[in-house]
Amino acid sequence: MEDEVRARVGLTAVAPPSDQWLGKMVARLGAAPVWEALVSGAPPPTGGRTLSEGLLRQWRRWAERSGEVAPDRLLDTSAEAGVRFVAPGDPEWPGRLDELPGGRLCYGLWVRGRGDLRNLCLRSVSVVGSRTATSYGLHVASELSYDLAGRSFTVVSGGAYGIDGAAHRAAHAAGSTVVVLACGLDVDYPRGHAGLFADLVAKGVLVSEWPLGHTPRNPDFLVRNRLIAALTPGTVVVEAGRRSGALNTATHATDLNRVLMAVPGPVTSLMSVGCHRLLREGRATCVTRADEVVELIVPLGEADPEETGPLEVPADLDRGTAQVLAAVTRQGVGPATVAANSTGNMESTMRALGMLAAAGLVERCAAGWRRPARRPKGRSVR
């Protein structure tokens, strides 16, 4: 266990995510020296700069709490609950999170579920909206998410009732989802979604910046929203009232240069007021179905349908993954056959298939795995 990772584990337990001062310190120095200073009772490692009394008081509070945190034990307890820690440098770390500015840094993510977070996010869309959605909003969120999942896009959203829940439920039926929570992964919040979360981890993942046991407070949801925006190349707002939290996610998406999209609705519906304002102010692009979302987030040319043509292996795949891809046919083939015809190793074959599915190069079918009929010409792997 690296010191840097251990330090980041510790930070998630003593300091709030997205603290401007701490985030910038970690971005500049790395987590290890910051954590070291906290646990040793040293002053903040700010190179002797004079600090306000407020910041020093905060530092002392964090230092005090750090005495009660043992990162290794926290990792063990989490592992027993099926929760792993993913930090920068980890193969599962989603590269897009590196684009978060220092003041909004994510120290690391607690992750639960069978999916691979990085692979899931490679080809993904955030679908967000109001908790108090209308039947119209729930219908649109479901259709959109189901169709996106059917095109091998992972749906990323929060865990709330309303649009979030509808998006996850529908996407899960056709693919995988990433649920970004503002609570510890053993705290099912909202309680009524405990069963849904338990289902989703079979293919997707739950993620949180907070360690086990954390009960969410209101500001946590706003802090969490920046991750929903950051994890994907684009965010779709399905229904949002005048002051919906989804508009906060929308602002993060804009700040992070992500594609922002909004679904229109009846002008007579208060639940569409936020979406219409985003459209009216030119901040979001109008989308009405999955096609239009894909067209906006997949770089030009890649969305062209290519129903026929030879099965190509992109040049930038590593040898093992390329072998696995070459073993998948258009008609579909079982994973054991794929493994036998490629790496010979079931576990690495499954990992490669997950990666290839995330990039849209293979998809699940009745027989096991197949090349998709409509295949993007390239992949947006970043």
Add this chain to the structure above:
Amino acid sequence: MEDEVRARVGLTAVAPPSDQWLGKMVARLGAAPVWEALVSGAPPPTGGRTLSEGLLRQWRRWAERSGEVAPDRLLDTSAEAGVRFVAPGDPEWPGRLDELPGGRLCYGLWVRGRGDLRNLCLRSVSVVGSRTATSYGLHVASELSYDLAGRSFTVVSGGAYGIDGAAHRAAHAAGSTVVVLACGLDVDYPRGHAGLFADLVAKGVLVSEWPLGHTPRNPDFLVRNRLIAALTPGTVVVEAGRRSGALNTATHATDLNRVLMAVPGPVTSLMSVGCHRLLREGRATCVTRADEVVELIVPLGEADPEETGPLEVPADLDRGTAQVLAAVTRQGVGPATVAANSTGNMESTMRALGMLAAAGLVERCAAGWRRPARRPKGRSVR
């Protein structure tokens, strides 16, 4: 009767409006020499340029028809039917039509109704949409048009069933409307709107580029659409299917540098597909209520509410109109009192009141006329 006007009357009876070749000829030479050449059987006055056989054949057809047309008689017959002719230079000619390019020229308009076309158009919005509107679209068109009329905006639209009819009916309840038809003003098309048209002329006007007796053919509606776009500073598309004629009006609005607006609707509704495409492609701005429309078409600063403050008389009004405005109070006053306290002449006072109302400086009330509580700081009189 000027030769130029008489020639334009004649042209409306022998040639289709918006003919590129003829329009450009009239724009360059004026209507009189063109008409003179037609009735005298002379060749087209194109300065000796060699013309295609097709154009010459067309010219001969028009010349033949011109022999059967007597402009003075046509004006008399029309006058008996309560229809007047308005051409460029006429006090009732809407200045915005001068912005039509030569290839899309309007020779003149046949007008019926108590309203003054120019005054009505000074402060106006076009509200267009599908004939096969949904109950949602009809509701929105009605609300929007009623609210716009309540703010002294004239609603301009076609005469069709669906959105057009709903817009006129609602606007008529609170103000005036301009109906732009593709038929002669004695041909009530569609027949079912005969009663509506008869009602609307009490305050507004019906206008057409075609003389009495003309029965509309399909292409006429498209030609007519450019006038709906040209007469107002902005067009709102309320509901439009994938191939709705309202999208043709939208294109004219864009071509003429008018403000184009679209009302969103449920993405599940085929009748909103056209609106959503306009929004998605960034051609139209999303509007959901009258406020937002006004904000877009009234130049910045003019839409600010100014509930109190002294009653000002704008400096650019002529003396008579300024006197009439000064005689109108915030509480409201009858027109006879206004006349007595200003010009002393009832007819010129009524004309001035109509002009001031069109500019939003006075409005009708129970007592007669009053200064509006929410008064635009300036007027967009063009």
